Amino acid sequence: MSNTQLLPLLEPADQAVEPCCPPLTERPFTAEEAETAARMFKALGDPVRLRLFSAVASHEGGEACVCDISDVGVSQPTVSHHLKKLKEAGLLTSERRGTWVYYRVEPSVLASMGKLLSIAPA
Amino acid sequence: MSNTQLLPLLEPADQAVEPCCPPLTERPFTAEEAETAARMFKALGDPVRLRLFSAVASHEGGEACVCDISDVGVSQPTVSHHLKKLKEAGLLTSERRGTWVYYRVEPSVLASMGKLLSIAPA
Numbered sequence: 001m002s003n004t005q006l007l008p009l010l011e012p013a014d015q016a017v018e019p020c021c022p023p024l025t026e027r028p029f030t031a032e033e034a035e036t037a038a039r040m041f042k043a044l045g046d047p048v049r050l051r052l053f054s055a056v057a058s059h060e061g062g063e064a065c066v067c068d069i070s071d072v073g074v075s076q077p078t079v080s081h082h083l084k085k086l087k088e089a090g091l092l093t094s095e096r097r098g099t100w101v102y103y104r105v106e107p108s109v110l111a112s113m114g115k116l117l118s119i120a121p122a
Numbered sequence: 123m124s125n126t127q128l129l130p131l132l133e134p135a136d137q138a139v140e141p142c143c144p145p146l147t148e149r150p151f152t153a154e155e156a157e158t159a160a161r162m163f164k165a166l167g168d169p170v171r172l173r174l175f176s177a178v179a180s181h182e183g184g185e186a187c188v189c190d191i192s193d194v195g196v197s198q199p200t201v202s203h204h205l206k207k208l209k210e211a212g213l214l215t216s217e218r219r220g221t222w223v224y225y226r227v228e229p230s231v232l233a234s235m236g237k238l239l240s241i242a243p244a
Binding site (some may be wrong): 042 | 146147148149150151152153156157159160161163164165166167168169170171172173175176177179180184193195227229232233235236239240241
């Protein structure tokens with residue numbers, strides 16, 4: 001009992017996004033599954049949004065605020081607009097700290113999209 | 123020497139699509155990488171197109187023609203239009219056989235998109 005350790009929960013069940021869909025190669029998607037998955041793909045279907053997403057995803061500590069992103073060649077309001085869109089699509093989560101809103105990639109969403117694109121077992 | 127076997131090449135080098143980009147979490151994408159990757163995500167960012175893609179991807183033998191797809195709730199010309207868009211985005215390849223054009227998922231593209239969404243090693 002003395003060496004019992006509490007491990008940090010990296011992905012508490014109540015925060016994890018439920019996987020929407022089976023691999024694309026497994027069976028034809030239903031209309032509902034296609035709606036959900038297309039929303040995520042569409043959010044990443046814009047070059048500026050994709051650059052911002054990868055800027056946040058690869059930033060130190062896995063999070064970034066608008067103040068950290070300056071080299072994408074669009075104005076700060078445009079950056080904010082796109083980050084909001086990515087949040088609405090469920091790809092980013094956000095938290096306000098003082099003046100700035102910090103964005104973070106939702107790892108379970110990445111995993112869920114990766115699963116969609118995996119080859120279904122034969 | 124007597125038990126040497128020739129294994130089939132599942133993905134010959136000359137057919138494989140070159141992976142466009144590192145994982146989204148590895149480093150910020152360049153403008154060029156974002157253009158290439160966004161094109162693929164955008165093609166899957168429409169619910170009808172996504173259903174058609176999964177219908178082709180999950181069809182027997184990994185290929186399908188318009189004649190095999192009837193239950194997505196859109197007309198045959200619309201099906202053809204979307205399949206063409208998916209082909210233009212590099213997600214499907216096609217081959218005409220007699221009256222019909224058969225579409226097939228490009229596995230190296232799926233693998234490349236899956237890699238984009240994988241978590242970069244720390």
